[in-house]
Amino acid sequence: MRIVVLAGGIGGARFLRGLKRAVPDADITVIGNTGDDIHLFGLKVCPDLDTVMYTLGGGINEEQGWGRADETFHLKEELGAYGVGPEWFGLGDRDFATHIVRTQMIGAGFPLSAVTEALCDRWQPGVRLIPMTDDRVETHVAVELDGERKAIHFQEYWVRLRASVPAQAVVPVGADQAKPAPGVLEAIAEADVILFPPSNPVVSIGTILAVPGIREAIADAGVPVIGLSPIVGDAPVRGMADKVLAAVGVESTATAVAEHYGSGLLDGWLVDTVDAKAVEQVEAAGIRCRAVPLMMTDADATARMAREALALAEEVRGA
Amino acid sequence: MRIVVLAGGIGGARFLRGLKRAVPDADITVIGNTGDDIHLFGLKVCPDLDTVMYTLGGGINEEQGWGRADETFHLKEELGAYGVGPEWFGLGDRDFATHIVRTQMIGAGFPLSAVTEALCDRWQPGVRLIPMTDDRVETHVAVELDGERKAIHFQEYWVRLRASVPAQAVVPVGADQAKPAPGVLEAIAEADVILFPPSNPVVSIGTILAVPGIREAIADAGVPVIGLSPIVGDAPVRGMADKVLAAVGVESTATAVAEHYGSGLLDGWLVDTVDAKAVEQVEAAGIRCRAVPLMMTDADATARMAREALALAEEVRGA
Structure with missing residues (x-):
């Protein structure tokens, strides 16, 4: 089985560890975010x-x-x-x-x-x-600091300011001119399933999707595209995803994030069991949805999440 | 008192610590070797x-x-x-x-x-x-390795090979095109005394003197130029100076090093008490010479060496 995973940092990495445990023999290609370089x-x-x-x-x-x-x-x-x-x-x-x-x-x-x-x-x-690309892409965040609007590097917003001021906009500078790195489009075209781990939908997966050609290749791959919600109970599982979701006008709910990706891209969506109410809403948006435990508390729990994602992919494929 | 010191690494640095202790109020300019960069x-x-x-x-x-x-x-x-x-x-x-x-x-x-x-x-x-210069100078050592003659970086000779093979030549590559760094010639021109610490005469002080203009400025400064022998009892006090002295055809003796600098450059020379016999030979070469303890065993001993060098400078000046 050939799996393509779009990954940011910690959330993506931990999910991948679970995925490897769930399907040790799978051929996994990870397309990594470089907007935070x-x-x-x-x-x-x-x-x-x-x-x-x-x-x-x-x-x-x-x-x-x-x-x-x-x-x-x-x-x-x-x-x-x-x-x-x-x-x-x-x-x-x-x-x-x-x-x-x-x-x-x-x-x-x-x-x-x-x-x-x-x-x-x-x-x-x-x-x-x-x-995601060999070209330079740098995610900048527009903020108001000392009464002045300025664009700062994502790391300065995330690490130095700890997202303590509202993000007014998030811009992957250079993304529009970037080309997918060698192997990216090929891996997507040859994938049996494409996964969006519970990474940040804006500054991790969103940045990868902002490289021209990647979103289109995923939408056109003709294989199940399954995501896992990084929002559990209306709050990010970790990190400060809510801060940057607000900047792109998306609520911090499992449903809103699924709708943000959209049914043109996403075929299936996993929400946490505490968000079981979201299943109906997400499915109404044309995305198959299941509620399963989504806390990556340890490698076993994470492997179970990965298995659920692959099971949902099979369900989508069989539909 | 304005003192100019030409310095290599460890020997020069330790001597300088003694010099500062000996004359805390002196205005000391150190011209540092960069050939080992x-x-x-x-x-x-x-x-x-x-x-x-x-x-x-x-x-x-x-x-x-x-x-x-x-x-x-x-x-x-x-x-x-x-x-x-x-x-x-x-x-x-x-x-x-x-x-x-x-x-x-x-x-x-x-x-x-x-x-x-x-x-x-x-x-x-x-x-x-x-x-000594803002320009790139790189000391290379010609050696025979595996039956082949090659030029290697001084650090490779000194640190990797620990001078275990004979140095056939020592070349400060780029020195002939280098200019003294800003302040070097001015400091020499304004000095009251110029000191050569017991640094390596070939790859430390020799490299500094290889930058066009520096040797001439020292010779023409019209102030006492005093050196301290890095060779005590026919062996280097530390390091492997004998290996590179051989490459330039100089014996590992206090006398030979003084003669290598020459009376055109050097006015006074300190040898260790174990080399008292050298005093006469060095003076015969036109360089005033004294035998004093030259082991930098601690800061006090080193300060005494510095005082002896300055005393010899006064003697030269008064002559």
Whole structure:
């Protein structure tokens, strides 16, 4: 079975771990969000790609969900002593190595997709991880700060401000000019099923879908496209998805997110059992819907979610 | 009193600490060797400049003589896990921060001299540290390896091979095209005394003197130029200076090194008490010479050496 998964960071990575456990023999291609990439200290940092790679490769800081296990922060401490920031972005000593290798390879002329493949040679994530694009896309968030409207990098909004001010708009700068990375459209065309994990619908999956050609390829693939709601009981399971949903005029409900993707894209949608009432509404929007436990409390629970998604795909296929 | 000191790494840095203790109110300008600079992992590393800066700024690993105190090596360990080397060059997590800041500033267009000044803003070494040049100079060593003659980077010869094969030639590549960094010639012209610490006469002080204009400025300064022998009892006090002295046809003796600098450059020379016999020979070469203890066993002993050098300078001046 060939599965394509669109993934952001922590939520996507944890779901993928469950998916691998549910179907160990499946051929899984992950299309990773790169809109949250950021240049820091002259290095190219790809937080979402790395979270997927570290999580599936066994190098993740489990409690935190991002960054490396057994991490130290001496380099960052020293940068601070030199007065060089930002201090709000937590790059650890081990993590730095990934960004140094990536930056060197990019400087040597390799596209991000080739670099990601090389990094994965070490981590052996057990999936094929492809960035959505080799071109530069940078998600900016329009906010009002000190009475002034300005566009800031997504990481500054998310990590520094912790989404404490309303997002007025979310713009994946450069997405309209970006091309899908080599392998992205091919993987979608050859997929048996396409999954949207409970990742952020705006800044993770939304950004991937903003790369011209990807949304169309998914809609035209002719295979079940199944999503899992990142909203449970009208609140994001983790993160601050509600803040950026508001910016695109979408309510923080499982139903609203399904409608935001739309029946032109989505064939099936899983909501949590606490949102069982949403099933009828989602189905009224032309999307097959089931209510199942959606809390990724451990690998087993997550594997069950993945199985439910694949079961719903079979149901869609048989319909 | 304005003192100019030509310095390599560990020997120069330790001597400078003694000099500061001997004459706390002196205005000291250090002209640092950059021939051992190396690009690693896309970063510009300046081992000699950093050794001086860390030693005088209180950040040095005292036992080792180079690198940072309380250091960890997680980043390097991870680079190794990615298969990215060289593994023979010991860059620690704290040390990396210096190279990242330097590389960013150079990328932003600042010359190395301005970058060094900025880094010293943090370390407050209590001296003015200027690289010998803002231009790229890279010391290469010609060796025979596996039956083949090749030129390798000085660091590869020194750190990886530990000078285990004979150096057939030592070439400061680029030195002939280099210009002294801003402030170098001015400091020499305004100096009251110029000191050559017990640094490597070939790859440290020799490289500085290879930058066109510096040797001439020192010879023409009209002030005492005093050196301290890095050779005690026919062997280098530390390091492997004998290996590179052989490459330039100079014996590993206190006398031969003084003659190598020559009376056209050097006015006074300190040898260790065990080399008292050298005094007569050196003076016969037209260089005033004294035998004093030259082991930098601690800061007091080093301060005494510095005082002896300044006393010899006064003697030269009064002659």
